[in-house]
Amino acid sequence: MIFHPGVLALVTGSVIVLVMTLFSVILALRIIIGWDITKSTARQLILERQTYLVAVIMKYVMGFQILSLFLFIYTADDIHQLFVGAMCATGSLNANPIGWPVLFTKIVIFFLCCLWLAINHIDELAEDYPLVRFKYKYLAAITPVIALETYWQLDYFLGLRANVITSCCSSLFSDEGVTVASSLASVPVDTAMYIFYITAAIEIALLSALLLKKTASPRLRYISGVSSFIFFIVSIMSIIAFVSIYYYETPVHHCPFDILQRQYMFIGYPLYGSLFGGVVFGLAAAVTEPFRKIASIRPAIDHIQRRWTKISIVLIIVFIIIATWPVIFSNFKAYDGVLKPPTGGTGVKGDYPPSSLIFYCCVKEKSCVS
Amino acid sequence: MKGHGRIIEYALSTLARRKFKNFSVAAVFSVLIAVLSSILFLMHAYKTETLKLLDNSPEIILQNMSGGRHELIPTEYIGTLSGIAGVGQITPRYWGYYYDSLTSANYTLMAFDETMRDVKPIDGRMPAADGECAVGRGVADLRQVGIKDDIFLTLGTEQNVNLKIVGTFTANSAILTNDLVVLTKADLIKFFNMPADKATDITIEVNNPAEVSMVARKIRRTFPDSRPILKNELLRTYDNIFNWRGGIVLIMFFGAIAAFMIFVWDKATGINAEERQEIGILKAIGWETSDVLQLKFWEGVVVSLSSFLTGLILAYMHVFYFHAQFLAPVLKGWSVLFPKFEPMPYIDIYQIFVLFFLTVVPYVAACVVPSWKAAISDPDSVMR
Amino acid sequence: MDAVIRTEGVSKVFNAGLAGEIRAVSGVSIEILRGQITVLKGPSGSGKTTLLGLIGCMSRPTEGKIFVEGKDVAKLPERFLTTVRRKTFGFIFQHFNLIRGLTVRENVMLPLYPTEIDGKQMERRMEEILEKLELTAKRGVNVGKLSGGQQQRVAIARAMINEPAVILADEPTAHLDTKLSEDFLNIVTALNMDGKTIVIATHDPLIYDKPYIDHVIEMRDGAVREAARL
Numbered sequence: 001m002i003f004h005p006g007v008l009a010l011v012t013g014s015v016i017v018l019v020m021t022l023f024s025v026i027l028a029l030r031i032i033i034g035w036d037i038t039k040s041t042a043r044q045l046i047l048e049r050q051t052y053l054v055a056v057i058m059k060y061v062m063g064f065q066i067l068s069l070f071l072f073i074y075t076a077d078d079i080h081q082l083f084v085g086a087m088c089a090t091g092s093l094n095a096n097p098i099g100w101p102v103l104f105t106k107i108v109i110f111f112l113c114c115l116w117l118a119i120n121h122i123d124e125l126a127e128d129y130p131l132v133r134f135k136y137k138y139l140a141a142i143t144p145v146i147a148l149e150t151y152w153q154l155d156y157f158l159g160l161r162a163n164v165i166t167s168c169c170s171s172l173f174s175d176e177g178v179t180v181a182s183s184l185a186s187v188p189v190d191t192a193m194y195i196f197y198i199t200a201a202i203e204i205a206l207l208s209a210l211l212l213k214k215t216a217s218p219r220l221r222y223i224s225g226v227s228s229f230i231f232f233i234v235s236i237m238s239i240i241a242f243v244s245i246y247y248y249e250t251p252v253h254h255c256p257f258d259i260l261q262r263q264y265m266f267i268g269y270p271l272y273g274s275l276f277g278g279v280v281f282g283l284a285a286a287v288t289e290p291f292r293k294i295a296s297i298r299p300a301i302d303h304i305q306r307r308w309t310k311i312s313i314v315l316i317i318v319f320i321i322i323a324t325w326p327v328i329f330s331n332f333k334a335y336d337g338v339l340k341p342p343t344g345g346t347g348v349k350g351d352y353p354p355s356s357l358i359f360y361c362c363v364k365e366k367s368c369v370s
Numbered sequence: 371m372k373g374h375g376r377i378i379e380y381a382l383s384t385l386a387r388r389k390f391k392n393f394s395v396a397a398v399f400s401v402l403i404a405v406l407s408s409i410l411f412l413m414h415a416y417k418t419e420t421l422k423l424l425d426n427s428p429e430i431i432l433q434n435m436s437g438g439r440h441e442l443i444p445t446e447y448i449g450t451l452s453g454i455a456g457v458g459q460i461t462p463r464y465w466g467y468y469y470d471s472l473t474s475a476n477y478t479l480m481a482f483d484e485t486m487r488d489v490k491p492i493d494g495r496m497p498a499a500d501g502e503c504a505v506g507r508g509v510a511d512l513r514q515v516g517i518k519d520d521i522f523l524t525l526g527t528e529q530n531v532n533l534k535i536v537g538t539f540t541a542n543s544a545i546l547t548n549d550l551v552v553l554t555k556a557d558l559i560k561f562f563n564m565p566a567d568k569a570t571d572i573t574i575e576v577n578n579p580a581e582v583s584m585v586a587r588k589i590r591r592t593f594p595d596s597r598p599i600l601k602n603e604l605l606r607t608y609d610n611i612f613n614w615r616g617g618i619v620l621i622m623f624f625g626a627i628a629a630f631m632i633f634v635w636d637k638a639t640g641i642n643a644e645e646r647q648e649i650g651i652l653k654a655i656g657w658e659t660s661d662v663l664q665l666k667f668w669e670g671v672v673v674s675l676s677s678f679l680t681g682l683i684l685a686y687m688h689v690f691y692f693h694a695q696f697l698a699p700v701l702k703g704w705s706v707l708f709p710k711f712e713p714m715p716y717i718d719i720y721q722i723f724v725l726f727f728l729t730v731v732p733y734v735a736a737c738v739v740p741s742w743k744a745a746i747s748d749p750d751s752v753m754r
Numbered sequence: 755m756d757a758v759i760r761t762e763g764v765s766k767v768f769n770a771g772l773a774g775e776i777r778a779v780s781g782v783s784i785e786i787l788r789g790q791i792t793v794l795k796g797p798s799g800s801g802k803t804t805l806l807g808l809i810g811c812m813s814r815p816t817e818g819k820i821f822v823e824g825k826d827v828a829k830l831p832e833r834f835l836t837t838v839r840r841k842t843f844g845f846i847f848q849h850f851n852l853i854r855g856l857t858v859r860e861n862v863m864l865p866l867y868p869t870e871i872d873g874k875q876m877e878r879r880m881e882e883i884l885e886k887l888e889l890t891a892k893r894g895v896n897v898g899k900l901s902g903g904q905q906q907r908v909a910i911a912r913a914m915i916n917e918p919a920v921i922l923a924d925e926p927t928a929h930l931d932t933k934l935s936e937d938f939l940n941i942v943t944a945l946n947m948d949g950k951t952i953v954i955a956t957h958d959p960l961i962y963d964k965p966y967i968d969h970v971i972e973m974r975d976g977a978v979r980e981a982a983r984l
Binding site: 003005006008009010012013016017019020049052053056057060064067068070071074075078081082083262 | 721
């Protein structure tokens with residue numbers, strides 16, 4: 001299994017990144033111990049210069065995590081052939097219980113790295129580097145997560161055995177199962193849409209409220225941070241619950257990965273890109289709030305929080321537009337009038353003979369088979 | 371943003387000024403990428419070709435086993451098989467291997483049947499009457515024969531046939547048809563001296579693909595000494611084999627990648643006096659460490675991306691226009707009759723992505739520390 | 755007149771605590787007044803170049819305070835030190851330190867590359883300065899092909915591109931003959947007329963004997979031996 005070129009690429013990349021991170025942690029620890037901004041000794045100068053190296057490495061690590069997230073999904077998609085019942089990336093991820101945790105960890109690391117860079121950015125704006133110890137402790141704290149991800153990923157690929165019977169996306173994301181994913185898929189389209197648009201409205205409202213006054217109240221900041229997080233979760237669920245089926249124009253095809261493919265015009269990239277970007281900026285603006293207590297960086301934070309909030313709003317609106325686009329403009333209707341299901345029904349569920357449609361999804365959908 | 375743009379411009383001009391040094395790095399990198407890409411392209415082409423052909427193969431191939439070995443299968447099984455629910459068309463197949471001492475090569479002899487009618491593209495046609503045959507390109511080349519020529523196969527005084535070639539398989543499907551000789555069922559049975567009530571194996575279509583494994587289980591229960599081979603299993607096996615071969619070759623090239631990283635490290639660390647002086651000047655006249663880091667970053671981006679593109683284009687031409695002449699001898703070699711492979715050109719984003727990961731990521735990693743070392747030089751170094 | 759730069763007991767120690775410890779500058783307290791021409795005079799090894807680097811925010815002192823436009827920069831991290839240097843100082847180096855292979859205009863604009871200044875504005879500034887220094891005709895020429903005097907004028911142009919308040923020159927006449935040295939001094943006095951503060955570190959008597967020098971600071975073994983306002 002390990003000899004698949006994509007797997008080799010992922011494992012090598014992760015190991016390189018882990019080594020680089022460990023190296024920067026060593027630097028970070030030296031900085032934590034030796035840092036004294038009041039001294040202009042040669043040693044302090046060296047430490048100061050090492051902060052540049054750590055920052056550069058973390059930027060690369062973040063860039064790598066984004067790419068590796070996509071490569072991981074692609075690779076899972078490419079190897080589905082090896083597993084009985086797997087028709088796309090979802091099947092491959094199911095083939096080894098560690099598959100999904102690897103994907104989630106990659107996403108978590110992406111967020112952690114982005115937030116580290118946000119804090120680093122703010123720290124570098126103040127002449128006295130007020131957050132220097134904090135940010136390197138934070139860095140040391142996320143390193144185990146990166147190590148864990150490298151290990152799990154290796155474990156995942158080593159543990160893959162061809163022939164493992166796994167479920168394809170349409171059984172995982174079909175409306176008959178009992179998994180979390182399938183219960184998502186079985187949420188009636190209209191309910192899912194209500195939840196999504198209400199959450200989105202709250203998120204946009206909160207972010208806009210932050211911009212009303214020159215300095216927003218800390219409580220509002222924290223609330224909007226939580227709201228960004230919730231919005232992220234709800235959005236991912238909504239992509240599975242209804243955005244996907246509108247893009248695929250197939251009532252039971254809920255796969256969150258296929259939209260990254262060519263036959264859907266790569267629409268998944270702007271979709272996920274704007275979502276991740278919007279949420280990261282929203283979170284960053286909230287996470288930096290506690291540092292406003294420090295006088296030397298307060299003006300810088302005020303300025304930057306505003307900018308990040310604005311970027312967050314723009315990206316989230318872009319995301320909502322992309323997610324809503326097919327609902328309005330595609331010829332496909334999840335049901336004749338999504339919001340007004342036919343008599344007795346609450347949505348898609350039960351109105352189609354499920355087994356034949358699962359079959360349709362897996363066998364006829366090019367994305368699944370090819 | 372304006373500053374950013376000018377730093378990129380300056381990075382380009384710096385690269386241009388040190389043409390020789392940068393060119394040598396880029397050249398080595400390009401060749402490395404070209405080799406890696408050739409391997410992946412070729413493996414992928416082999417794989418797709420095989421899988422494409424398997425696409426047309428039946429859902430289940432049923433073999434008879436005796437003493438753990440493949441044995442001829444009684445055709446009377448067909449009656450029982452057609453009674454199993456969900457089973458579609460059942461076809462007995464007649465085929466075998468023939469070692470041709472004249473050319474020291476193994477041929478695959480196969481009897482023509484209905485299922486092959488529209489499967490394989492050919493020049494000429496399939497054999498219609500006894501004494502006719504269609505041959506793969508490899509066989510035709512080895513024997514130096516073409517359409518309308520005769521081909522003589524012999525297993526001894528009793529078992530021999532003289533066949534008239536009425537068709538050849540084209541190169542597009544070479545990977546599976548290269549060593550193939552298709553003849554009529556009667557000729558084949560006569561040639562291999564097979565009993566009249568036995569076939570080599572039986573192919574079974576299954577109407578609903580979802581029921582394949584269930585049908586296979588039923589068959590095993592009915593005929594305990596039979597072995598149903600599922601198409602899915604075949605696909606997986608081939609997939610695995612090709613990934614494995616590609617992976618092994620890649621592993622071998624890991625050494626090359628490591629060597630290259632050291633080379634890059636060395637080039638980047640051992641900056642000459644002139645370069646050091648230049649960075650010193652930049653620092654002295656007001657460039658900040660992060661500006662120099664940015665400069666180095668863009669230099670790296672330009673070198674690695676241009677090498678990457680060059681490498682990809684070289685590999686593409688090598689594999690698709692020159693039929694992987696340099697690589698094919700390494701990767702094949704399991705048979706004299708390995709097909710002369712002319713893969714269909716394709717571009718696969720996933721593969722490019724994988725290649726990017728295997729080459730550019732290590733390159734970037736190797737560059738980080740050296741460029742940082744260069745960037746932190748003292749601003750007042752030029753005053754000393 | 756106010757002080758653009760003021761130092762209080764500034765010292766710079768290289769290889770502190772090691773066998774080869776060097777005290778390049780030791781307990782220097784000076785004031786550089788706005789709009790004046792100041793000369794740091796002394797034999798080589800007397801610490802004038804190091805002191806010039808310190809007040810020019812090239813490096814940080816080991817001890818003491820340095821006020822640039824009233825702001826103490828002695829403890830500033832390099833990142834911010836660079837910002838101060840970029841805003842306040844223009845440097846003319848002993849060896850000119852031009853980048854070979856680049857044209858005159860590229861060399862002159864180089865300090866502004868990483869800044870957010872508008873491209874057109876940058877070009878305009880460059881053209882103005884080149885004209886002042888009679889380099890307009892040479893703007894597209896590779897600096898390697900210029901004579902020593904021309905190279906120095908390019909170096910001066912580069913020092914002026916960020917419109918600094920203070921121009922620092924380190925042994926500017928060391929590689930020039932008398933004629934060219936006179937030319938250099940003419941340019942410097944013209945700059946001074948325009949309101950620039952000038953600091954020159956030199957041991958060339960041709961310079962510190964000139965009548966228009968406002969302030970001479972004589973250094974010996976890293977310390978100020980004598981300061982005279984003329």
